[in-house]
Amino acid sequence: MSMQGDYHFVVYRGTFIQLPRRPTDSTPLALQRNIGALWVSAHDGDIKGFDWGITDDASFQNFMQLHGWVDVDSQTNGVAATATKVKVVIASEEQNEFFFPGFIDTHIHAPQYPNSGLFGSSTLLDWLETYTFPVESGFGTQPTPGSKQEQKPEEAPISALHIYDQVVSRTLSHGTTCASYFATIHVPATNALAVLCHKRGQRAFIGRVCMDNPDFCPEYYKDLSAEDSLAATRDTIEFIHGLDPKGRLVKPIVTPRFAPTCSRHALTWLGELASSFTPPLHIQTHIAENKNEVALVRELFPEAESYAAVYDRHNLLTPRTILAHAVHLSEAERDLVKSREAKISHCPTSNAALGSGIAPVRAYLDKGITVGLGTDVSGGYSPSILEAARQACLSSRLLGHVKDFVDGSPAAGGKDEGREKLSVAESLYLATRGGAAVVGMEEKLGGFEVGMAFDAQLVQLGNARMGGLSPLMVNGDVPAGVLKGQDGPVGNVDIFGTETWEEKVQKWHWSGDDRNVRAVWVRGRLVHQRE
């Protein structure tokens, strides 16, 4: 199923589920389902058309004939020489399969992956010191004065390469077609992450982490100066631009770790660096994840009115900026973020795990701020955006109980009671369309419109197929459940046959995992297939 096969299009046939392009204010966001065929150019991986009138094999054959297409896998003698070869990929109705837009992880720290699940009872600042800086420091050698880091990815430690390779494997296997990665301060390993994503076919933003404030960063893991931070960042940008000149798959992203790790010089220069390109580069950083962090920023940057203002003073709050977390933003900061059109990466798994709090997502959406989801590995323990979507729903359901929660929570019993809750459709919107908008690619990613890239996953729920003998009649020690059935459920999703299609999607949302991801495509290229 390579893009470079001897065919012109890939025709995907079956059920397509997605979220509408933009949430509407008046009606609740609803899942959209279409059944039919959608075709993708084997040349550029873009969606070229669809036909939702196909209901059965006969109408499909008719559709193929009308287009003058022949299925390359069922080609027989006697086909007209003028026929265009296409490949057909089918989502099985019987197996409850459907195509779904690929997930977009708007915030993930690739080098922290080996620490997934290791955080104890720490909170942000001690977690960084105890768990994070030590693992990240292993991705290269601490720069020494006067030395310059090599660009070559081969210079990265082999353990770093394997970890990065595994991160790409895992995120792809969970249906993540696009990720905005924080790497480390090391140029070779950062470039290696770009090479791996490019080679494996995952769409990615690759950020070399900038951290030059010696008062906050550990001696063994920091940029030596603002100048070094800038120079090393430039080096990775240059390398990535060389690797993928048109940025079709991999792009650099300017990455001041967060305000406390950066000198004012570094912040200023990184802001200038991003805007020196045409179009300006994307920027990613953290904001207001934790209350102690907010207090620390206030102390470190007394000249700024707020945490968001720190970034704004250095021209880092732009329409191309991804702000991770945003758990504790003041109203003034929300206004500032909105006015600058900066984007928010909501990382509920991490925010719960590190006890950071619950971001008021509904309030942000109501304000018109763009929000997507991030796994924040390894503050978040899971590389799965589906898990992040679940946790986004769960957190939103607990938000009404939170101390400083004000938005979207009118008096109990009022018509807006419970408005803070995110629905399954909304969390899946954040995971796809929302993420696409956060990385500035809402015209290209997140759905199945013509002209969009085919970045998608084939979800398989399987089929419980109960019936037949009463289980009371089954003897012996062997478990008798339908789990044993050859044609049973896939993973933990149990479909009993009484569900509506919306309920099947809800079951996937709550109980699905990587077992349900049968295949993943990016730009029409098959980049993962379940074994």
Add this chain to the structure above:
Amino acid sequence: MSMQGDYHFVVYRGTFIQLPRRPTDSTPLALQRNIGALWVSAHDGDIKGFDWGITDDASFQNFMQLHGWVDVDSQTNGVAATATKVKVVIASEEQNEFFFPGFIDTHIHAPQYPNSGLFGSSTLLDWLETYTFPVESGFGTQPTPGSKQEQKPEEAPISALHIYDQVVSRTLSHGTTCASYFATIHVPATNALAVLCHKRGQRAFIGRVCMDNPDFCPEYYKDLSAEDSLAATRDTIEFIHGLDPKGRLVKPIVTPRFAPTCSRHALTWLGELASSFTPPLHIQTHIAENKNEVALVRELFPEAESYAAVYDRHNLLTPRTILAHAVHLSEAERDLVKSREAKISHCPTSNAALGSGIAPVRAYLDKGITVGLGTDVSGGYSPSILEAARQACLSSRLLGHVKDFVDGSPAAGGKDEGREKLSVAESLYLATRGGAAVVGMEEKLGGFEVGMAFDAQLVQLGNARMGGLSPLMVNGDVPAGVLKGQDGPVGNVDIFGTETWEEKVQKWHWSGDDRNVRAVWVRGRLVHQRE
């Protein structure tokens, strides 16, 4: 590996991980690891001894000889006729396998399983009406005046039998060796659940649900009267006592659904019924899950000082009572629960999903109240107690942000800051030892002491085995990650080889699923094996 095999003991060899018998106040609860062999009677499934001095094959052979044992699977000619045959089961060190006590689910509604993941944005009371009562009503026919329900499990609808069979399959596959089930009001289906658990070998408490209050229960699904509720409950108790006279595996449990569904007569009679047996029967119900529910109980039972007092007035608050949820208990109620030695089933997955709030588990533990975990399927979307353990940790980390949180949250920066957080060891304690105490079987379940039943799971994490060629050297479209390796990780747990054993357990806790449950035993009988 049947208990009825031609051997006297099963010798389990490898790593055993458990929690200590009782949490100590002075030091943090820590995971315990032992390496060696432990033997279980093939006759009664009890642990008869262990030897933690076995470090290698030589010491194991020595151990076998000293006991006069021969491995039934490697038996050769020339074995002395006096040798005792044993079966040997090995947890592979290389595959990061270990034996762990079986999970105990102290609160699960078996008939609601088909609704897993279907709850929308509902909260308790509307969820019951919209999702729960309709599915439960399908497990039999609504009683009619003057009729008496048959006891025969075969009378249950075949769809009900299949659902119950699947619930048992799923919970076993997730390592649940003991569950306290709510069934429905229907006698045949309730009895069928008991038969299925007994047949499949899962330890279970089986509760026919009592709900006779016509003002709360729907017309289509309710007991016709307190008398009917009592009579039908008696019928299931009689049946279950007949099925398993010594209660070795399956026991009845008196189950008033919750105060609002029950008349005062029913509550009184159920309390009397439970205490009429020697020893008294177990009791399970719900308490203070949701604020609207608490207000409703206050309205319905003006004579009682509190929700807990309602149960206490009817002698339903006993040392053998499991109270599910307990999210919103007043201080006076906590005192009452403690003084009656009633137990709490903490259901964090459900409490987040239905937006019920966060139970103050640390406060309960500090008070000396016994707490275990429940999945609360399908208020909880997952039948996995490991998922409940994760959510218990996550919820506890958000508890400090909750409005009415007082306990365990002294001034920020104080020595007790963050005390509300449950550690991985603590959540696994709740999942095993805690659950055992909640069902009153702490002397028999939850650990690997001599005299305990061998209710256990074999956890397999696998091995990432990274190394070899640099992934940068790998060409082609095929994913190159270590996921491809034949000897790779199991499920989503990635072990990089740098972890301590405690960290491996933490990784399992946060990223593990049923794929990591290689085998499950109850009373020494193999009841589940991963395919």
